[in-house]
Amino acid sequence: MKNQVSKFIAxxxxxxxxxxxxxxxxAGGNAKPATMTPEQRSEMRLNRLKTSLxxxxxxxxxxxxxxxxxxxxxxxxxxxxxxxxxxxxxSEMSKILTPEQLTKYNQMVGQQKGxxxxxxxxxxx
Numbered sequence: 381m382k383n384q385v386s387k388f389i390a391x392x393x394x395x396x397x398x399x400x401x402x403x404x405x406x407a408g409g410n411a412k413p414a415t416m417t418p419e420q421r422s423e424m425r426l427n428r429l430k431t432s433l434x435x436x437x438x439x440x441x442x443x444x445x446x447x448x449x450x451x452x453x454x455x456x457x458x459x460x461x462x463x464x465x466x467x468x469x470x471s472e473m474s475k476i477l478t479p480e481q482l483t484k485y486n487q488m489v490g491q492q493k494g495x496x497x498x499x500x501x502x503x504x505x
Contacts, residue, residue, distance in 0.1 A: 422451040
């Protein structure tokens with residue numbers, strides 16, 4: 381009986397260890413956008429665009445300003461402000477990006493819209 385209790389306690393310790401490790405990994409930079417601040421979401425999007433589109437040092441601050449404005453509009457929950465911000469973002473990105481970057485950007489936006497459609501309007505991973 382004492383042996384079974386020891387095994388049970390050891391099993392509980394292992395399970396708790398896995399739970400703590402999984403929770404720590406999630407909090408360590410892999411947080412989901414829903415739990416991130418608007419500034420963190422904007423920074424995450426900027427980093428993704430820098431990598432995916434190979435943004436130049438000149439393009440980065442311009443894109444960051446657009447992302448910050450769009451993120452602020454999203455945070456306001458004002459649908460018209462979000463729509464206006466998205467239209468401005470689309471228009472301004474065409475002025476900032478090269479034709480090749482713009483093509484890739486439009487593909488990325490299209491893929492994200494497809495994910496949102498599949499997830500019932502929620503951003504996908």
